[in-house]
Amino acid sequence: MFEFLARVFGRETTASKNVAKERLRLVLVHDRAGVSPQLLETLKNELIKVISNYMDIDEKALEVSLETSEDQVALVASIPVRGMKRIPKELASSI
Template sequence: MLEFINRIFGRDTHSSRTVAKERLRLVLVHDRAGVSPELLQALKSDLIRVISNYMEIDEHALEVSLDSNENQVALVANIPVKKMKRTVQTGTA
């Protein structure tokens, strides 16, 4: 409801301008870090595989990005956890 009111009064937090700025920021950070989109997708897939051994996560809402602050690059992962698993699932059979 609050999002609707913000849109009516011109405070749309997801405006095309905001989205474009965020996309440009991500492209610049990835470029400065020398990370290709394919590498970031592979990292995301590996994170899903490993974390899924310990907890049930919402894979569709998972967000992985790189953030730059002067000379440092940070990996930022937002991983919604549905529930913890009682036993550990290992990849070996």
């Protein structure tokens, strides 16, 4: 009912422009993300560096990828943990 009224009064709830904009936004996320495998590789190496401060991880089994579903793109990382590291002193004080 509301939608009907909205349409009668010309509100933008069903505006096709918004559909276009949303589709464009998504397609560009894919396009821009899909540009370089090097970028993913760099990201992966940075991730290893940061996570290694806290955990002992299996670097060779680490996987990073962009997964796309219908309405979103997700950065998915699979990081096998071998063990926890003892928290370094400088970090322990701030926790």
